[in-house]
Amino acid sequence: MPISPAAMSFSALVAMTGFIFMVWHTWHYDRWRCLLYSKEDWFRAVMCHILLGSIACLMVYTWICVHVLYAEYYIYLPQIQQTIVAPWQLWTSLHQDLWRISLYFMTAGWGFLQAIHLEEFLYWGYLIKSIKTPGGPKSTWLKSGFFKLWICLSVSSFALLVGAVHIETDNLDMMRVYLFVVGSVMSTILALASIILCFIFPSFLRTVKRQGAGYEVLERLCFFSEMNQIRTFCRVAYSVAILILSVDGLTEGKTINKTGFWHDLLYLIGQLALFTATCLSIVVLLPRNMTSESLPPHGKDQTFLPMAPYKRPPPARYVNTANTKDNDGYSVKQFYELGERLNVGPDAITSGYPNPFPSLNGRGVGGPEKIEMSLNPKPSTSSGHSGVEEAPFTEIADRTKRARLSEFPNLPSVVSKFKSPFEVSQPKSKGPTQVFVTSHTVVEE
CATH class of the missing domain: 1.20.1070 (Rhopdopsin 7-helix transmembrane proteins)
Structure with missing residues (x-):
């Protein structure tokens, strides 16, 4: 029918x-x-x-x-x-x-x-x-x-x-x-x-x-x-x-x-x-x-205003109490809690505020606690460096950590550069010629 x-x-x-x-x-x-x-x-x-x-x-x-x-x-x-x-x-x-x-x-x-x-x-x-x-x-x-x-x-x-x-x-x-x-x-x-x-x-x-x-x-x-x-x-x-x-x-x-x-x-x-x-x-x-389509075309005016950092005005003189507030209405305690939430160490804190919690000095921080985050912090004496040096031929590298990272297989290029089942041709790498250097150690007995 x-x-x-x-x-x-x-x-x-x-x-x-x-x-x-x-x-x-x-x-x-x-x-x-x-x-x-x-x-x-x-x-x-x-x-x-x-x-x-x-x-x-x-x-x-x-x-x-x-x-x-x-x-x-x-x-x-x-x-x-x-x-x-x-x-x-x-x-x-x-x-x-x-x-x-x-x-x-x-x-x-x-x-x-x-x-x-x-x-x-x-x-x-x-x-x-x-x-x-x-x-x-x-x-x-x-x-x-x-x-x-x-x-x-x-x-x-x-x-x-x-x-x-x-x-x-x-x-x-x-x-x-x-x-x-x-x-x-x-x-x-x-x-x-x-x-x-x-x-x-x-x-x-x-x-x-x-x-x-x-x-x-x-x-x-x-x-x-x-x-x-x-x-x-x-x-x-x-x-x-x-x-x-x-x-x-x-x-x-x-x-x-x-x-x-x-x-x-x-x-x-x-x-x-x-x-x-x-x-x-x-x-x-x-x-x-959609990311590339949202960019302005080359023929259009692409002038952008530069981003300027905000400089906070210097605070007024503080009294050594946790309830004292600055000109913006924030107390010293609130700044200290902000530093705790952001996990900011003492090396990234500037002077100017006393520690409202003196009982927390036992965390390895000597002297008064610093609350306000500095715009130009001093170089940190502690570092999370893993021990792997930047030099490619160093002999003091942490080989155990490097071995653990090498256990994960590399992602094939057909997956790492995937676009769609129709895009089967791999894009050619552009830019300067890359030179890879390898070294071999020969031990003579």
Whole structure:
């Protein structure tokens, strides 16, 4: 049974909204430079074109269906005394051909979407494996086994969808049923794999944080973790909804498909969840750097007022009591409590105030306690220096502490410089040439 024209119109509007959002987001991402091929970012350009092609094909599919359904519209059957959507057997040959072409667009769009989900899932597997490999991954993403597996699975899924839509070429309802069965089964498998990733990702995030990842990378990973949970829910929703419709279409009774309410409801749930997950994928796979976007452009006036330190006026003469207050209304006791809360030692305190708590002189502080923090404190005689000298070839370094620090493995560059599953090329280091010096000690017996 064809979907109602109103429900298909809503689906077409949602698809067009997703396409407009893709165009808008890529423009604000890097002014559409992500769609241009270059030697370093050719893979990102390929994946962006696949994602854009997927959304465009799905949008074309929905609008062709809208045109056909509104052209044929409803008919009244006297036998059952009901008004139903005109079945495809009563359509003109032109509209039947257009409907068949729309299913081919659906096949292409769904195949591209499966390739996007496969690449993302396998790339996360590549990253998770990289932090478990001593010394980092042995090869880049484009030369790894995960990339080769992605190519094989993408081609296989596309071939399965093309084969499914050609099982039946005359019965338009069965063409759609076979296509939806194969596509929804593959989407359900990928959605279940994404659920597994949701459980694995928190431990991966803790490992990356423990190994010293930067705040920018941790922020991106945390953002992906939250967005992936919402997106996984949407992917499960649209996969299950389309799977129910397609499996019911293979039965003889076709109970759900012959009920207009449940047929339209499940189809709309599937379409809405599909494009919600796709829009979230756009945000995750092409993350915008809001920090750099907030900076003024180079052509604008970037004159900033210098920051001047605040010089507190000298306090009035104090009496040796804890309740005496200065001109600002603060007592000596309050200043002493502030120093205690800030963990300010006696070397960072200037003279001028007596100690309101003389009983605390037993903390290793001789003489009167100093309360006011100095603007130019004297050099501290105590230091928290760990004993590791700055000289690289010193013989008095604390080797035990250095050994403890070396127990943590270095974070692989593919993780420390992570941007998104589309950004697989490692940025080249800029700046002066770095020279590393090593020494060897030869002991002659």
